[in-house]
Each structure stands twice: as structure tokens, then as C-alpha cells.
Amino acid sequence: xxxxxxxxxxxxxxxxxxxxxxxxxxxxxxxxxxxxxxxxxxxxxxxxxxxxxxxxxxxxxxxxxxxxxxxxxxxxxxxxxxxxxxxxxxxxxxxxxxxxxxxxxxxxxxxxxxxxxxxxxxxxxxxxxxxxxxxxxxxxxxxxxxxxxxxxxxxxxxxxxxxxxxxxxxxxxxxxxxxxxxxxxxxxxxxxxxxxxxxxxxxxxxxxxxxxxxxxxxxxxxxxxxxxxxxxxxxxxxxxxxxxxxxxxxxxxxxxxxxxxxxxxxxxxxxxxxxxxxxxxxxxxxx
Amino acid sequence: xxxxxxxxxxxxxxxxxxxxxxxxxxxxxxxxxxxxxxxxxxxxxxxxxxxxxxxxxxxxxxxxxxxxxxxxxxxxxxxxxxxxxxxxxxxxxxxxxxxxxxxxxxxxxxxxxxxxxxxxxxxxxxxxxxxxxxxxxxxxxxxxxxxxxxxxxxxxxxxxxxxxxxxxxxxxxxxxxxxxxxxxxxxxxxxxxxxxxxxxxxxxxxxxxxxxxxxxxxxxxxxxxxxxxxxxxxxxxxxxxxxxxx
Numbered sequence: 348x349x350x351x352x353x354x355x356x357x358x359x360x361x362x363x364x365x366x367x368x369x370x371x372x373x374x375x376x377x378x379x380x381x382x383x384x385x386x387x388x389x390x391x392x393x394x395x396x397x398x399x400x401x402x403x404x405x406x407x408x409x410x411x412x413x414x415x416x417x418x419x420x421x422x423x424x425x426x427x428x429x430x431x432x433x434x435x436x437x438x439x440x441x442x443x444x445x446x447x448x449x450x451x452x453x454x455x456x457x458x459x460x461x462x463x464x465x466x467x468x469x470x471x472x473x474x475x476x477x478x479x480x481x482x483x484x485x486x487x488x489x490x491x492x493x494x495x496x497x498x499x500x501x502x503x504x505x506x507x508x509x510x511x512x513x514x515x516x517x518x519x520x521x522x523x524x525x526x527x528x529x530x531x532x533x534x535x536x537x538x539x540x541x542x543x544x545x546x547x548x549x550x551x552x553x554x555x556x557x558x559x560x561x562x563x564x565x566x567x568x569x570x571x572x573x574x575x576x577x578x579x580x581x582x583x584x585x586x587x588x589x590x591x592x593x594x595x596x597x598x599x600x601x602x603x604x605x606x607x608x609x610x611x612x613x614x615x616x617x618x619x620x621x622x623x624x625x626x627x628x629x630x631x632x633x634x
Numbered sequence: 635x636x637x638x639x640x641x642x643x644x645x646x647x648x649x650x651x652x653x654x655x656x657x658x659x660x661x662x663x664x665x666x667x668x669x670x671x672x673x674x675x676x677x678x679x680x681x682x683x684x685x686x687x688x689x690x691x692x693x694x695x696x697x698x699x700x701x702x703x704x705x706x707x708x709x710x711x712x713x714x715x716x717x718x719x720x721x722x723x724x725x726x727x728x729x730x731x732x733x734x735x736x737x738x739x740x741x742x743x744x745x746x747x748x749x750x751x752x753x754x755x756x757x758x759x760x761x762x763x764x765x766x767x768x769x770x771x772x773x774x775x776x777x778x779x780x781x782x783x784x785x786x787x788x789x790x791x792x793x794x795x796x797x798x799x800x801x802x803x804x805x806x807x808x809x810x811x812x813x814x815x816x817x818x819x820x821x822x823x824x825x826x827x828x829x830x831x832x833x834x835x836x837x838x839x840x841x842x843x844x845x846x847x848x849x850x851x852x853x854x855x856x857x858x859x860x861x862x863x864x865x866x867x868x869x870x871x872x873x874x875x876x877x878x879x880x
Contacts, residue, residue: 351638351720351721352719353720354708354709355706355710355711366749368755369750372745372749376737379737380735450732450733454710456709632649
């Protein structure tokens with residue numbers, strides 16, 4: 348005979364795996380809803396980053412001359428943009444996911460972590476075309492990655508996903524109580540692109556600010572993630588032997604900062620899950 | 635042998651009604667000594683055991699706490715005091731069509747809604763034809779649900795819900811929509827589910843229908859459990875409280 352169980356208690360993220368089928372359907376629904384009534388449909392996930400890339404390339408690369416100082420600046424730029432877009436999409440969508448699914452949350456019990464988690468898969472669907480374009484561009488510049496480079500890229504994307512999910516869980520729960528959370532997150536996302544070495548090389552920060560600011564800058568878990576992306580896609584596409592390329596690809600103590608960044612992301616996930624579990628008992632009555 | 639399918643152990647639930655979330659108003663109100671929120675007791679120390687296979691009607695006028703109790707049993711909300719135990723899987727027809735997405739087709743919604751209500755892919759595959767037959771909208775299965783009439787929408791949603799094979803079945807005011815022929819099928823289907831030994835908990839203001847489906851009746855009054863008896867007496871008692879009030 349089945350045991351008596353307390354309803355409404357999930358096992359958090361670990362429980363999500365049991366709901367794989369629903370997770371997949373939610374992802375499909377999200378993509379369908381996002382591109383409803385649109386002619387280009389999923390092609391927008393190529394157009395948007397394409398335009399974004401062009402704008403940054405012209406503004407930073409041409410107008411501000413970064414093009415000249417950095418070999419294959421386009422690849423350098425885009426490898427960072429891809430990581431940041433991945434982060435922004437997961438974090439931004441996850442933050443709104445619970446409120447947007449208020450109907451379900453109020454009426455049917457299911458592990459609510461499903462909503463933020465499903466946003467990782469939605470973001471992955473958009474990440475893949477960007478990665479393909481990035482690899483294409485890198486190959487044209489002579490990209491020959493070794494295993495260590497590819498590992499760095501994988502680690503970078505995992506850091507980004509874990510961090511974004513952790514923050515997304517945290518803010519999606521807070522957003523149920525105070526809708527201010529989504530505006531705060533928008534601010535984060537706006538700053539995020541500039542607070543990591545996406546558009547410019549890292550030494551510009553080190554050379555222009557006090558040392559303590561430089562330390563804080565590196566504590567941002569996205570900074571090592573973006574550097575790892577450079578190490579994966581950009582560095583093997585340059586003439587490795589030029590001292591400048593070597594200098595750029597090896598931000599000081601990158602392995603150490605990367606480990607710290609992994610630790611930060613894991614802590615963010617744990618805190619996010621904890622807060623989410625704490626607050627989710629109140630979701631149905633607050634929405 | 636009788637087995638408890640649902641145990642409600644001295645459950646209380648209160649809601650905090652916040653009057654404002656604006657920082658400015660909070661500051662102004664606080665300075666004037668106006669209350670920022672007040673609490674409202676929706677359920678007060680309710681204790682109740684429901685046996686497996688029982689069909690229970692929850693009766694009470696608006697605001698008596700019926701729907702809150704259903705939400706606590708389904709797990710959507712958690713009690714403030716006391717606890718709840720449920721044996722097996724609960725599926726709520728708390729609102730038919732919650733979890734339907736207007737931009738998906740009928741077919742896709744059957745899968746999405748079925749999965750939301752806790753069905754596995756295999757279960758839905760197996761029951762898909764039954765669901766579609768029951769709903770009678772097979773011709774429009776590949777049309778987006780937003781183009782459905784409200785009746786078609788309701789019938790498809792109801793069809794999914796009654797095929798979820800739950801152990802405990804919660805029904806809240808769901809038969810209000812749907813035309814008379816469909817209502818007849820729907821009631822027959824609910825009675826069939828009861829015969830299969832599933833536990834039914836039903837909330838409806840349609841008292842004759844409740845009387846037809848349920849055996850036992852619970853009367854809730856302002857969050858208290860005031861009567862627990864057979865359904866016919868419960869309905870009579872409920873109507874008396876009405877007379878006493880007015």
C-alpha cells in the first residue's frame with residue numbers, strides 16, 4: 348500500500364529529473380509561444396545576436412580602434428557575447444518564469460523549480476546557432492583548438508548556466524513577492540556585459556583602476572568565464588606565437604580565478620535553491 | 635478494512651492581505667499608523683479523515699474555506715498549522731484548463747496538460763484515443779486551442795483531467811460549464827471513477843448534483859468544520875444555516 352505523504356513538498360532540483368517529460372513539453376511550449384505568429388520564427392535567434400555583434404564590432408572595433416590592437420577581434424568579441432547572451436537569457440527568463448506561469452502555480456502542484464530550469468533548455472536552443480556561427484568565424488581565422496581549449500569552453504558555459512540558474516531561482520522567488528526583482532535583474536544584465544571583458548581586453552581594466560577594483564572585477568564569476576571562452580575560441584584562432592596574443596589569452600592567475608568562479612556559481616545555485624524552497628510555500632497565495 | 639486516503643490533521647490557514655506594495659505608500663501609512671496588512675483566518679483547526687473510495691462533498695457558502703481546503707490537499711498551498719497526509723497521487727480538477735496553452739494545438743495541449751497533472755508519456759500515449767473520444771473534438775485536434783469555442787475547450791480539458799487516473803480526485807466547480815448532454819457524460823464518468831475505488835472530494839454550489847455524486851457531506855462555516863454527516867443531511871444543515879443567517 349502507498350504511504351501517506353504530505354502534499355506540496357518537492358525534492359527541489361533533484362526532483363526535476365523525474366519530471367523530464369513535462370520539462371521537455373514546457374520548453375517546447377515556451378519556444379512556440381515566443382515565436383508565435385512570426386514569419387522568421389526561430390531564425391530570430393540568428394538575426395538578433397548578428398545585429399548585436401555588428402553594432403558592437405563597429406562601435407568598439409572600428410570607432411574605438413580595438414580592431415587594430417587585437418588579432419581576430421571579431422572572434423574575440425563574439426566569443427564573449429555568446430557567453431553573456433547565454434547568461435542573460437537564462438537569468439532574465441528564469442526571473443520572470445514563476446510569475447508568468449502564475450496560472451499553473453496557483454492551481455496545480457508541481458515542482459516549481461521546473462519553470463526556471465526549463466529556461467536553461469530554451470537558452471540552449473538559442474545558444475547552439477550562435478556557437479555554430481562562432482566556430483565558423485573562428486575556423487576562418489585559422490582556429491585549431493586543442494583538448495584543453497575545448498575543455499575551457501565547456502567549463503565556461505557550465506559556469507554561466509549554473510550561476511544563471513542559481514540567481515534565476517533566487518530572483519524568481521523574490522519576484523513573486525516583489526515585482527521589483529525583475530527590474531533589478533534588468534539592471535544586472537545591463538551592467539553584466541560591461542563588467543566582464545567582453546568588449547575590451549582585461550588589461551584595460553587592470554591598467555586603469557586601483558588594484559582593489561581589479562580584484563573585485565575578477566571576483567565577478569563571469570570574468571573568468573569570458574576569459575575561458577576567449578581561451579577556447581579566440582586564442583587558438585590567433586598566431587599563438589605573438590607575445591601580444593599570449594599576453595591577452597593569459598589573464599593573471601586564470602586557473603585560480605576560474606576555480607573560484609566555479610565555487611561562486613555553485614554557492615549561488617545552493618543559495619538560490621534554498622531561498623526558492625523557502626519561499627515557494629507562499630507562491631500560490633501571493634500571486 | 636478501511637484505509638484513510640486523506641488525513642487532514644488540525645489544519646489552520648490564514649492569509650495576509652497586504653494593502654500596498656508601494657514603498658512610498660508603506661512609508662506614508664506607517665507614519666500615520668494605518669495598518670499595512672491584516673490577516674484573515676480561512677481555515678481554523680479543521681480535522682478530517684477521508685477513506686479510500688469515499689465520495690465526499692465539501693459544502694459551504696462563499697468564503698467558508700472550501701477551496702482553500704482543496705488547495706491544501708492538492709499541495710498548491712501549505713497549511714500554517716497542522717498537517718495533511720495523502721495516499722497516492724492527487725489530481726485536481728481545481729480549474730479545468732489551467733495549464734492549457736492557447737498557442738498549442740489540441741493534441742499538444744493534451745500532452746502538456748496530462749504531464750502537468752502528473753501523467754507519464756506512456757500513460758498519455760495509452761489513453762490518448764480515449765481522451766479524444768471522450769472530448770468529442772477529434773476533428774479539431776490539430777487546431778490551436780485559441781480557436782476553440784469555450785465549450786470545446788472545456789470538454790477537452792475535462793477529458794484530460796478525468797483520464798489522469800489519480801488516487802485522489804479533487805473537483806472544484808468544474809461542471810458549471812459544458813452543455814447538458816456533456817454534463818451527463820461528465821457526471822457518469824465521475825461516478826465511474828468512484829466505482830473504481832478512487833477517492834473523490836468535490837466542491838460545488840450545484841447542490842442537487844453533489845447529492846447525486848457524493849455519499850458523505852462536510853459543512854464548512856467561516857473556516858470551521860461545522861458538520862460531518864451523510865450528504866443529504868449535510869445539504870439540509872447547510873440550508874438551515876442560511877436561514878439562521880438571514
